[in-house]
Amino acid sequence: MHLAYPTVLAALLFCTGLYGVLARRNAILVLMSVELMLNAVNLNLVAFDVWLRDALHSGQALTLFTIAIAAAEIGIGMAIVLAVYRNRGSSDVDRLRDTAETEAAETLPGDEDTHDAEDQATAPAGKAKKAEATA
Amino acid sequence: MTLAAAAAHPGFLSPTGVEIAFLLVGLATFGAAVITVTTKQLVHAALWLVVALGGIAVEYLLLTAEFIAWVQVLIYVGSVVVLLLFGLMLTKAPIGRSPDADSGNRWVAAAVAVTAATALVWVVVDAFRTTWIDLEGPAQGSTDATGEFLFRHWVLPFEALSVLLLAALIGAIVLSRKDRAGTSHREDKR
Numbered sequence: 001m002h003l004a005y006p007t008v009l010a011a012l013l014f015c016t017g018l019y020g021v022l023a024r025r026n027a028i029l030v031l032m033s034v035e036l037m038l039n040a041v042n043l044n045l046v047a048f049d050v051w052l053r054d055a056l057h058s059g060q061a062l063t064l065f066t067i068a069i070a071a072a073e074i075g076i077g078m079a080i081v082l083a084v085y086r087n088r089g090s091s092d093v094d095r096l097r098d099t100a101e102t103e104a105a106e107t108l109p110g111d112e113d114t115h116d117a118e119d120q121a122t123a124p125a126g127k128a129k130k131a132e133a134t135a
Numbered sequence: 136m137t138l139a140a141a142a143a144h145p146g147f148l149s150p151t152g153v154e155i156a157f158l159l160v161g162l163a164t165f166g167a168a169v170i171t172v173t174t175k176q177l178v179h180a181a182l183w184l185v186v187a188l189g190g191i192a193v194e195y196l197l198l199t200a201e202f203i204a205w206v207q208v209l210i211y212v213g214s215v216v217v218l219l220l221f222g223l224m225l226t227k228a229p230i231g232r233s234p235d236a237d238s239g240n241r242w243v244a245a246a247v248a249v250t251a252a253t254a255l256v257w258v259v260v261d262a263f264r265t266t267w268i269d270l271e272g273p274a275q276g277s278t279d280a281t282g283e284f285l286f287r288h289w290v291l292p293f294e295a296l297s298v299l300l301l302a303a304l305i306g307a308i309v310l311s312r313k314d315r316a317g318t319s320h321r322e323d324k325r
Binding site: 024043060091094 | 150151153154157158161164165168169171172177180181184187188191194195197198199200202203206207210211214215218219221222223225226228235236237238239240241243244245247248249251252255256259260263264266267268269270275276280281284285288289292293296299300303304306307310311
């Protein structure tokens with residue numbers, strides 16, 4: 001088989017995943033695109049391993065390790081996404097601009113107006129209500 | 136040497152059966168991947184991801200890496216996609232079309248992706264124009280061969296990876312459990 005077939009397919013899949021990571025808004029769809037990129041790399045590893053006929057079979061061994069690490073990554077990533085969703089009420093990556101758990105970060109940019117209109121004393125109460133709702 | 140190798144092998148114009156099968160499955164895989172990153176229905180994206188990952192498993196089979204193909208089916212199609220679907224449902228993803236699935240910079244992203252794809256495909260085709268994979272002989276990725284190289288040469292990384300998986304498991308549990316003590320502490324402070 002010509003080596004260009006698997007390598008070109010891997011390059012195209014990688015760029016598809018690249019587009020997904022850059023263009024998607026939902027964090028879970030970003031994780032799906034990351035999976036596509038990892039799979040493109042795995043395809044390259046297997047193709048080069050079969051081509052070079054390595055005695056240690058480094059390509060296939062590293063593919064297995066990459067698959068295991070990708071499984072760990074998706075587990076941790078999903079836990080982070082769920083924690084963020086529970087705290088902020090959204091998993092849209094371009095609306096999560098604050099890195100700290102402040103009062104302002106708890107509200108989405110869309111409903112900042114209502115947040116500012118509220119009295120400062122009622123804002124923590126609203127947050128406590130949200131914490132009760134998610135608990 | 137490259138010219139001799141090129142002369143000894145058939146060119147693009149006379150593809151073998153394996154190459155045709157690889158090309159067709161590759162087209163299906165690439166199409167499914169494109170639909171995965173462009174569809175506006177979030178659950179459909181996860182289901183098209185199954186098609187893309189399954190297509191990659193078939194490509195592994197065509198490259199005679201049988202064990203990796205079945206590991207791909209088990210782990211990716213079996214567990215990762217299920218995990219993603221659970222995540223979509225736990226974050227209350229809308230079932231129908233969601234118009235804001237793509238962010239505003241999608242055209243910039245498309246430009247970056249197309250540029251990267253052009254550069255990568257050009258470089259790869261130019262580099263491996265006269266390179267052929269020899270798929271004859273015994274399968275290089277059969278379960279027998281995989282077990283031999285994995286447990287003869289790669290035992291230490293294999294065991295280190297199991298420790299990493301354990302760490303990831305504990306980390307996921309710590310991240311996703313509801314921290315009742317911490318919450319009450321925060322309430323006290325307030």
